[in-house]
Amino acid sequence: MMKRTLDWVDERVDLSGLREFIAHKRVPIHTQEIWYYLGGMTLFLFGVQVVTGILLLLYYRPSATEAYESVQFIVSQVEFGWLIRNMHSWSANLLVGLAFAHFISVFLLKSYRKPRELTWLSGILLLFLMLGFGFSGYLLPWNELSFFATKVGTGIAGSVPLIGKFLLRLLRGGDDVTGATLSRFYAVHVAMLPALATVLVVVHLLLVQRQGMSVPLKLERRVKEGQPLKEMKFFPNYVLRDVLAWYVVLAVLAALAAFYPWELGHKADPFAPVPAGIRPEWYFLAMFHTLKLLPSHILGIEGEHVGVIAFGLLGAFLVMVPFLDRRASRGERSPIFTAIAILGLAYLIVFTIIGRYAN
Amino acid sequence: MRIRKRPGVGVRMVRLLLMAAAVIGGAAATARAQAQPRANACLTCHGGLAEARLSAPATLFSGEDIHRNSGFACADCHGGNPETRDAAMAHDRGRGFRGAPRASEQIAVCARCHSDPDLMRRYAPRQRVDQAAEYATSVHGKQLASGDSRVATCASCHGAHGIRVVRDAKSPVFPTNVAATCASCHANAAHMTGYKLPDGKPLPTQQLADYQKSVHYAALTTGGDLSAPTCNDCHGNHGAVPPGVGSVANVCGTCHAVFAQKFATSVHAEIFDKGCVECHSNHAVLKPSDKMLGAGEGTVCATCHSGADDKGAIAATAMRSGLDRLTDALKKSTDVIDRVGNAGIEVSAEELKLADARNHLTLARTEMHAFNPAVVEPVIQSGLTIIGDVDNAGQRAGNELSFRRRGLALSLAAILFFVAALWLKIRQIEKTER
Numbered sequence: 001m002m003k004r005t006l007d008w009v010d011e012r013v014d015l016s017g018l019r020e021f022i023a024h025k026r027v028p029i030h031t032q033e034i035w036y037y038l039g040g041m042t043l044f045l046f047g048v049q050v051v052t053g054i055l056l057l058l059y060y061r062p063s064a065t066e067a068y069e070s071v072q073f074i075v076s077q078v079e080f081g082w083l084i085r086n087m088h089s090w091s092a093n094l095l096v097g098l099a100f101a102h103f104i105s106v107f108l109l110k111s112y113r114k115p116r117e118l119t120w121l122s123g124i125l126l127l128f129l130m131l132g133f134g135f136s137g138y139l140l141p142w143n144e145l146s147f148f149a150t151k152v153g154t155g156i157a158g159s160v161p162l163i164g165k166f167l168l169r170l171l172r173g174g175d176d177v178t179g180a181t182l183s184r185f186y187a188v189h190v191a192m193l194p195a196l197a198t199v200l201v202v203v204h205l206l207l208v209q210r211q212g213m214s215v216p217l218k219l220e221r222r223v224k225e226g227q228p229l230k231e232m233k234f235f236p237n238y239v240l241r242d243v244l245a246w247y248v249v250l251a252v253l254a255a256l257a258a259f260y261p262w263e264l265g266h267k268a269d270p271f272a273p274v275p276a277g278i279r280p281e282w283y284f285l286a287m288f289h290t291l292k293l294l295p296s297h298i299l300g301i302e303g304e305h306v307g308v309i310a311f312g313l314l315g316a317f318l319v320m321v322p323f324l325d326r327r328a329s330r331g332e333r334s335p336i337f338t339a340i341a342i343l344g345l346a347y348l349i350v351f352t353i354i355g356r357y358a359n
Numbered sequence: 360m361r362i363r364k365r366p367g368v369g370v371r372m373v374r375l376l377l378m379a380a381a382v383i384g385g386a387a388a389t390a391r392a393q394a395q396p397r398a399n400a401c402l403t404c405h406g407g408l409a410e411a412r413l414s415a416p417a418t419l420f421s422g423e424d425i426h427r428n429s430g431f432a433c434a435d436c437h438g439g440n441p442e443t444r445d446a447a448m449a450h451d452r453g454r455g456f457r458g459a460p461r462a463s464e465q466i467a468v469c470a471r472c473h474s475d476p477d478l479m480r481r482y483a484p485r486q487r488v489d490q491a492a493e494y495a496t497s498v499h500g501k502q503l504a505s506g507d508s509r510v511a512t513c514a515s516c517h518g519a520h521g522i523r524v525v526r527d528a529k530s531p532v533f534p535t536n537v538a539a540t541c542a543s544c545h546a547n548a549a550h551m552t553g554y555k556l557p558d559g560k561p562l563p564t565q566q567l568a569d570y571q572k573s574v575h576y577a578a579l580t581t582g583g584d585l586s587a588p589t590c591n592d593c594h595g596n597h598g599a600v601p602p603g604v605g606s607v608a609n610v611c612g613t614c615h616a617v618f619a620q621k622f623a624t625s626v627h628a629e630i631f632d633k634g635c636v637e638c639h640s641n642h643a644v645l646k647p648s649d650k651m652l653g654a655g656e657g658t659v660c661a662t663c664h665s666g667a668d669d670k671g672a673i674a675a676t677a678m679r680s681g682l683d684r685l686t687d688a689l690k691k692s693t694d695v696i697d698r699v700g701n702a703g704i705e706v707s708a709e710e711l712k713l714a715d716a717r718n719h720l721t722l723a724r725t726e727m728h729a730f731n732p733a734v735v736e737p738v739i740q741s742g743l744t745i746i747g748d749v750d751n752a753g754q755r756a757g758n759e760l761s762f763r764r765r766g767l768a769l770s771l772a773a774i775l776f777f778v779a780a781l782w783l784k785i786r787q788i789e790k791t792e793r
Contacts, residue, residue, distance in 0.1 A: 076705030082763075086703065237788060244781045251774045258767035261703020 021209075025234035028215045035105035036213055037245040042102050044246040045095040046201065048253065049133075052088040053190065060140070062186035064179030067142035068267040075264060086257035092134060094253060096283045099130050100348075107321070107341040110328040111214035117322035119211065122204040124318055129197045134281055136189040142182060147268030148278045150185075151177045156291060159304040160312075178270070220331060279355065286348045287311060289355030400444045401433035419521030423529075426522060429482050436460070436468055462508040466491050466500075469513045493598035500598075509550065516540050516596075532596075535579060537589040542567035566590075569642035588614065607641075608634035621728035649686065652727065653679035677732040681739035685720050688746045689713065695753035704756040709749050716745045 009015060027036070059078055061070040074081035103123065106112060112120035139150045154177065158168030173180030215229065223229050232238055280288050294303035317324070327334035405417035420427055426435070434441040439456035440449050450456045460468045470491035472478050479488050490513075494500040502510040516532055523530035531540040544550050546567045554562040570576050570590075578587035593610050594601060611634070612619025622628055622635070631637045638651065638659045651659040654672035658679075664671035693713055700706040719742030726735045 072705060072707065075703070076707075082703060082705075232789075233792075237785065237792075240781055240785050240788070244778055244785070247774050247778045247781070251771055251778070254767055254770055254774070258763055263703075264705070 022235045025209075025212075026231035027213050027234050027238040028219075029230040029232050030215060030219050032109060032216050035102075035109065037242060038098055038102040038105055039208070040242040041245050041249050042095060042098045043201070043205075044249055045091050045098060045253075046197070048087065048091045048250075049095060050194070052084050052091065053194075055084045056088055057190060062140070062183055064142060064182055064268075067140060067182060068264075071141045071264060082261065083257060086262050087253060089262035090256045090260075091253055092137060093282070094249065094256075096130050096134055098249075099127050100283070103127055104341065104345055108338060109214065109216055110325065110334065110337070112322040113214075113217075113325065113328040113331075114322070116207070116211055116214055119204060119207040120322050121319065122200050122207065126197065126200050126204060128315070129193055129200065131283065133189065133193050133197070134283060136185040136193065138281055139177075139182060139185045140189065141264060142268050143265040144268050144272070144275055145265050145278065147177060147270070148274050149280050150181065152278060152288075153280055153284070154181070156288075156304070156308065159302070159308045161305050161309060164308075176270070217328065217331060217333060224331075282352060282356065285355035286351035289351050289358060292355075292358075399432040399434075399441050400449065401437075401439070401441050404444055404446070404449070405433075416520040419518075422521055423523060423527075424521050425524050435472075462510075462512050463503060465512040465514055466494060466503070490597040493595075497595070497597065497599045498601075511544060515544070532591075534585045534587075534589055537591055538567055538570055538576070541590045566642045569640070573642060573644040574646045575644055607636050611635040611639075617725055618728045621725060625728065625730040627730055649679060649682045649724070652682065671730075674730060674732050678727050678730075678735050681732070681735055682720070682723055682727070685716075685723060685739050685742045685746075688743055689716055689720060692716070692746045692749045692753065695757070696749065699753060699756040699760055702760050704759060706752075706756065709752050709756075712745050712749045712752075716742045716749070719745065 006015070027033075056074065059070055059074045059081070061067060071085065075085050076082075078084075106120065106123065135150075135153060138146045140146075154168055154171045157171055158164045160167050169175065171181070171184075172178070173184050215223070219229070279285060291304055291307045294307045296303050298306045321337070322329070325334050325337045328337065402417045402421055405413055406421065408414040408417075416433075420433065432441050433439075437457060437459070438454065440451060440454050443449050450458075457464075473486075474488050474491045476488045479486055494513075495504070499510040499512070503512065518531060525532050527533060528535070530536065545562075546564050548564045551562050551564050556562055575588045578584045579589060591599065592613075608619050608622055608628070612622075615635075618635075627637075628634075633641075639645075639647065650657065652675055654661050654664055654669070654676050658675070660671065660675040664675060666672060696706050696709045696713060700710070719738055723735050723738040723742065726738055729735075
């Protein structure tokens, strides 16, 4: 049946080129190949987000008066609504976590080096988009925690020098977090970001397929010296391993969704006092805590402004890494960038933990 | 007869505007005159005196003082000539100098303004002007009239200089400071020596210590509830008199209206000499608990009611039993709903019902003050019915939870089976390739 269907399509579209590509595509085998699967796992979770997100859209109502109640309805009345919502929330967090891990592994393996600069660019933009998904989606249940966390988060955006006020009003749809903020966060979360992310995912995958998997610098030098590169077939060997990794992620996701349900909390009340312990999602904690620790003024400039500028520059640096690390592009070791990656990772871990337990 | 020509509309408008300007300008000038302190050489001289008794009033009056802020000067109370620095001329009795008013004179000095409605309307139109009349009816006022100069007069509570408005948190008569102000005399055993209760016993001095143990004190201080009662809320302030034994329930009922209403219908209303105080004490009103009710050891009812045939003991036991049943059922049900709620089941409807059941418990505790089990029991039953519904919902939620976990276990098993199968397939493919 499968063969007949493929023959029917082949007769009309001519899949011989694709078949040829798949039959001859090889994936390198080496000690670091385990990191290759992180990208696939992230992609799988992106798919889970799309599917569960569409199912949630069937019942979700994006207004300040109905958002919380509609999520409450989903988790209490809709058949398996609780599972879909829990999977969407947990999958979002796992997705950001795996995307970070993928980013760090690519950084440490210097896989961004020539000729894969565009793959890195599309990947880093995708990582920023995932953070945007997290930030915009957090407000949608319109509960107490998300309301005040969004107030704090958009307030930080308001600290951007020169355009802060404009940015704050653009994000909030006014001076304060209201139903207008919810409407635009919804539009961003379910239309703008998915459209951008889909384009970038396609570009990222096409580039990966076109250029093949990068190998570590040391291995690349050995290959250049004539040592043979061990490889496996992309199909079925690598694809099956990828699918196996997806299933492991699915198992973890299902266990988390069932045993650690995502709390809905209380409905947001703009007139209520700010509850104690308001903090953003874990992936913004390091940044949030850093801004909290900054003194009120640094060299005569407001501390928060300095922090926001510094994070902006850090983002720009990450985008530019393939063009700054000239040694890696020449196939040489670049210990400075390795040190930057390790220090950055240590900073993220330490400040996230401190931010989590700080008063 | 000459007929005076009526001026035109324009002329009339100009006149009207000029008159309005004159009135507004005059009022503003008066207000400025009132607000600005007049010449006051008293402060200049007294502020520099070495003797604290004489300099302290000047220092205090120069600081935050409602009278100084309103434009009054030393001479308005003490008389004399405030425009000269010559001590003899300033303290000239011929110019009305009266020095520091004695206790017996203080009321009259303050009342000159504070009992004058026309004057007070210009400064504090909402303030009462019957304080002096009220004071005359108080124990303090009567004692003063009988020649006792140790009793509290205006300055004892409000201060003489540096007087702050009552709503100022630093005022000695601000709600949180009232107890300490009263206690400055009433907790001073030496000062209170000689004062007696109507029954001839010495007037106790532990009221502040007792009050500090009470729920009222906790609500006022740690709870920050400025409406919580302090001394003057039960005893009155200017007309301070201990509530008569028969009127205690009325005094408590000013806040605890429903309890007072229920109590008034009870058999105890006529029997209890001290009303509410019989069970709850007066100054040391502790947090009430269900443990006060019943005929067992440690209960308040057991003080009077004991024995298996005692009707009061039977009624108290029945009411306590009802309250205990509702409390226990509420706790168990709350635990179940918390557990399933924490496990991700939506329980907001059940939480609302539990809140309703808690209201029934509060209502039953209120009804209990009628000391009639027949009134309390229906409320208990109604609360238990609500909890029964919640328990059923909790049971269903528990079943749903088990279903979810069983479903997850099966899904996980299927996923792991598939993972194992995939792994074997990969190995098989790679073995064949080798």
